[in-house]
Amino acid sequence: MKGTSAGRFGASRAKDADGGGRRFPAGGILIPFFSRSGRTRMVAGVIHELTGGSLCEIRGEKSYPSDYYETTAVARREKETGARPPVSGALPDLSGIGTVFLGYPNWWYDMPMVVYSFVEALDFSGRTVAPFCTSAGSGLSATVETITRMIPGATVLEGLALTDREVNGASVAVTEWLSRLGFARRD
């Protein structure tokens, strides 16, 4: 996990578009993400730059094949069997964390199964979770609804979806998304 630093954005009580206030929980920011080929990692880096917080890469104990199509076959089998691949290494401590930016690539219109393992292993109650996703074009699919179902004690916010082509200029989209979520610029 990388160290916490002050980003240009911070949790605020900015008004939502509908005029209601959103109260972010007190506490730190954690940015856990899974990324096989680096795109979600890049978006996580942008979020980290803008918000501070701690990056936390989710890795499975078994790595996926380097071949893309072999990986899609393995991932498809994992999804069809409802696999829960074990997460490698220690899980993060959520005790001081109020806001979680959870990142993953879209795999077969869903989250990679190792992200399910990660989410199920932790207690997100009382925390605010903002999902972000990269994909070839499927966007978030139904992952925000899935996450909301998995962690009923948390507040799950609007997700951010970027296509592979959009990842390289992600900071504009991420900045707009953070503003929509109610994160205020510090400068």
Ligand SMILES: Cc1cc2nc3c(=O)[nH]c(=O)nc-3n(C[C@H](O)[C@H](O)[C@H](O)COP(=O)(O)O)c2cc1C
């Ligand atoms: C196993 C697997 C399944 C995928 N399934 C989808 C999909 O259903 N829809 C889609 O738009 N992209 C799909 N993709 C493409 C990835 O979501 C996309 O390339 C993503 O940006 C990769 O993120 P990463 O570089 O962080 O691993 C899939 C890729 C892999 C490896």
